[in-house]
Amino acid sequence: MVTIKFHGGGLNLTKEIMGSRITRVFRNFNLENRVHKEIGKVKPLAAPRHSSLQNNETSELSESIHKKNDPLLTLLKSVYVESREPPAQDLQPKRMEAEVRRPLKFSLPGNPYGFMADIRDVPKGKLSIVEALHVLNQHKNSPKTWTPENLAQEYSLDLKDTKGLLEFFVPFDIKIIPPKSEGMKQIKES
Structure with missing residues (x-):
């Protein structure tokens, strides 16, 4: 309805x-x-083939591919392949020299998430996540004291990596923008 x-x-x-x-x-x-x-529209035509690929040439190519080549066959028969297994000691991965590690400079108190319990040290040239945030915060708060050179020396880092870290990674930054005019109403926290 x-x-x-x-x-x-x-x-x-x-x-x-x-x-x-x-x-x-x-x-x-x-x-x-x-x-x-x-349905009545003209169907699009296929793109024309390159002038080097004519029907005669493609048939010649396919014939030459499938044709037996006696000189190559005799050369292939003369090839001798010998395969040996490597000794058992070569199969073991080569261990690098003892990795130089340094103790953590900064870590979270306690074990809040359960996965940091076993981490006591890190390889030289690397930082833990907590250390990286601490380094960024130190540099942000006092860039004259914590220069890239000082941070690289303190945490056993490469100077180039330290400069890249400080240039491209920024810790959380909160900016409070004041209102433009006094006439606008603001939400007051209660």
Whole structure:
């Protein structure tokens, strides 16, 4: 049941006819003519082949590929491959010299997340996450005291890596922007 009401000179349709019924009418409008028009269109042509790839040449290429080549076959028969297993000691991965490690300079108190319990030291040239945040904070708070050279020396880091760390990684920074005018209302914390 479709109810049509005339209201104020405009047409007002109820919710029953809105939605899918109207879209179906527009979608199926003149469908058969549109299909015939699309079928009747000229199909796109395939791109022309390169002039070097003509039918004669492609058939010659396929024949030359499948043709037996006696000189190459005799050369292949003369090849001798000898395979030996490497000794068992060579299969073991070579251990590098004892890795130089340094104790942690800074860590979180306690064991809040459970995965930091075993970490007591780190390899030289590396930082733990907590140390990295501490280094960034030190440099941010006093850049004249904690220069890249001082940080590299203190934490046994490469100077180039330290400069990259300080240049490209920024600790969280909160900026409070004051209101532009006094007339604007602000939300007050309660």
